Amino acid sequence: MQLTEARSLLFIPATAPHMLAKSAQRGADALVIDLEDAVPMDRKIEARQLMVQAVKRLAGQMPVLVRVNAPSNILCEDVAALPLSLIKCVLLPKAESAEQVKRLASLLEQKSEKHAAPTPIAALIETPLGVVRAEQIATAHPSVVALGFGGEDYAVAMGIAPKSESLLWPAQAVANCARAF
Numbered sequence: 001m002q003l004t005e006a007r008s009l010l011f012i013p014a015t016a017p018h019m020l021a022k023s024a025q026r027g028a029d030a031l032v033i034d035l036e037d038a039v040p041m042d043r044k045i046e047a048r049q050l051m052v053q054a055v056k057r058l059a060g061q062m063p064v065l066v067r068v069n070a071p072s073n074i075l076c077e078d079v080a081a082l083p084l085s086l087i088k089c090v091l092l093p094k095a096e097s098a099e100q101v102k103r104l105a106s107l108l109e110q111k112s113e114k115h116a117a118p119t120p121i122a123a124l125i126e127t128p129l130g131v132v133r134a135e136q137i138a139t140a141h142p143s144v145v146a147l148g149f150g151g152e153d154y155a156v157a158m159g160i161a162p163k164s165e166s167l168l169w170p171a172q173a174v175a176n177c178a179r180a181f
Contacts, residue, residue, distance in 0.1 A: 010023055011034050013047070014039060015050060032065045035068055037153075049081075051081065056083065066091065068093070082111070089122050089145065097137070101123055123140075149171045151170075
């Protein structure tokens with residue numbers, strides 16, 4: 001299955017091995033192992049170790065993606081732990097600039113084998129700045145294959161309730177940009 005055909009993504013914290021063990025039977029088209037918001041700061045190292053174990057166990061059963069952390073110091077450690085040959089895509093949360101995307105792409109390129117295909121990147125746009133820079137983010141690097149809109153984080157950043165009427169314009173703006181680029 002190509003990621004563009006995925007209708008549903010199941011996000012599970014890397015620190016929830018009991019949930020990861022059953023994830024392939026949940027009916028989702030792909031699994032996202034989360035190293036970001038669902039993992040407390042004091043469990044990031046443990047989460048990386050559990051992520052590697054889960055990816056190795058699940059990659060043959062369903063497409064596996066990994067959501068990394070956006071802050072540069074944590075991002076470097078997350079990328080260093082990724083088993084790139086087994087994952088379909090890396091999700092970059094809270095993308096607000098082309099520079100963030102280029103940084104991730106560079107880290108992935110440094111880690112990958114010389115003749116390996118570039119690791120696909122999905123930029124998650126979850127802030128007002130990210131929405132207004134969606135075109136720059138989408139075109140920052142050839143590895144960007146998708147954009148996603150994070151309504152809950154966007155609503156928090158805006159100080160508004162996460163209701164469909166308040167999220168319609170930014171969600172459409174991101175979707176339009178994804179389709180255009």
